[in-house]
Amino acid sequence: MYTILFNRYVFIIIMVILLLILSYEINCRPHVEKVCKLTELHFDTGDLLLVATHANDRILQPQWNQLIRLIGGGGEWNHAALIVKIDNEPYVYDTCPYSPYYVEYDFTMNEHKDSGFVHLQKYIDTLNGYVGIRKLKRSASTDSALSLTFLKVMLNHNVNMKCYLDIMNFVTSPVYKSDITTLQYRYNCCEAVASIYHDAGIHYDAFHAGMSLGPLIDPLCPLFGEIRHIVPGPKLSESIRKYFTIIK
Numbered sequence: 001m002y003t004i005l006f007n008r009y010v011f012i013i014i015m016v017i018l019l020l021i022l023s024y025e026i027n028c029r030p031h032v033e034k035v036c037k038l039t040e041l042h043f044d045t046g047d048l049l050l051v052a053t054h055a056n057d058r059i060l061q062p063q064w065n066q067l068i069r070l071i072g073g074g075g076e077w078n079h080a081a082l083i084v085k086i087d088n089e090p091y092v093y094d095t096c097p098y099s100p101y102y103v104e105y106d107f108t109m110n111e112h113k114d115s116g117f118v119h120l121q122k123y124i125d126t127l128n129g130y131v132g133i134r135k136l137k138r139s140a141s142t143d144s145a146l147s148l149t150f151l152k153v154m155l156n157h158n159v160n161m162k163c164y165l166d167i168m169n170f171v172t173s174p175v176y177k178s179d180i181t182t183l184q185y186r187y188n189c190c191e192a193v194a195s196i197y198h199d200a201g202i203h204y205d206a207f208h209a210g211m212s213l214g215p216l217i218d219p220l221c222p223l224f225g226e227i228r229h230i231v232p233g234p235k236l237s238e239s240i241r242k243y244f245t246i247i248k
Contacts, residue, residue: 028075028076029076029243030052030130030240030243031076032229033229034229035231035244037231038121038231041133041230043083043085043090043133044083044085044136044138044147045084045085045147045148045150045154046084046138046147046197046202047082047083047134047136048080048082048133048134048135048193049082049092049120049131049132049133050077050079050080050131050132050134050213050216050217050227051077051078051080051081051127051129051131052076052077052078052129052130052131052132053078053079053128077217079096080213081093081094081095081193082150082193082196084117084154086117089119089120091119091120092117092119092120092123093115093116093117093154093158094115094117094118094123095114095115095161095163095187095188095189095192096114097112097113097114097115097163103118103122103127106118106119106122108158109155109158110158112162114161114162114163115158115161115192116158117158124231124232124233126233127232127235127236128236128237129240130229130230130232130233130240130244131229131230131232132229133227133228134216134225134226134227135224136202137222137223137225146200149200149201150196150200153196153199154196157185157192157195157196157199160185161187163186163192164186164187164188183195190212190216193207193216194207197223204221204222206221229244231244
């Protein structure tokens with residue numbers, strides 16, 4: 001009897017793992033239609049940066065990534081950040097605590113190093129993954145004022161930012177977090193991006209659903225243009241790079 005039950009449990013576990021692997025391959029592989037070089041794009045402060053990190057050297061990493069992406073609604077993407085122009089150069093404002101496994105900030109005003117600024121090219125070159133860009137829709141008449149507002153908001157946010165990531169929030173945050181402004185600068189990446197847009201005067205109700213990436217990647221979101229994949233840096237694994245090399 002116990003042997004039969006044990007075998008059933010083992011079978012169920014194996015099937016779940018196989019389904020996760022299959023789901024990962026279908027939903028989280030790169031969906032690349034066109035690859036852009038950085039020199040082909042014009043960046044403005046407030047543009048959205050989407051990040052996909054892949055670690056194939058650990059057996060459980062793809063399944064863990066898949067769980068996060070399925071629950072968080074991110075598909076191939078598992079992180080979000082913002083572009084900021086400083087001295088006419090594009091930087092990434094990243095709300096991810098620094099560790100030896102991440103790219104080091106070029107500068108930060110955050111004493112806990114929970115967020116900071118990294119030059120975009122450096123960010124791509126040191127990333128074990130790749131990025132996509134969504135241009136923020138804006139009019140030429142408001143561009144300069146809006147960029148300055150974004151910069152001020154990001155600098156203030158950087159000083160006060162406290163990063164947190166609780167796996168249960170993937171499930172519970174849409175229930176109890178209805179207003180991003182009540183979180184007092186204690187955010188995960190998606191909430192941080194939504195908060196900065198909010199404080200810069202750009203509001204989108206779906207951002208306030210919690211920590212989901214869904215509103216940021218929604219192709220029908222009226223705030224952004226299409227997602228443009230960027231030529232990846234040298235640290236991207238060959239198993240992922242193949243999705244980029246076939247695009248001419």
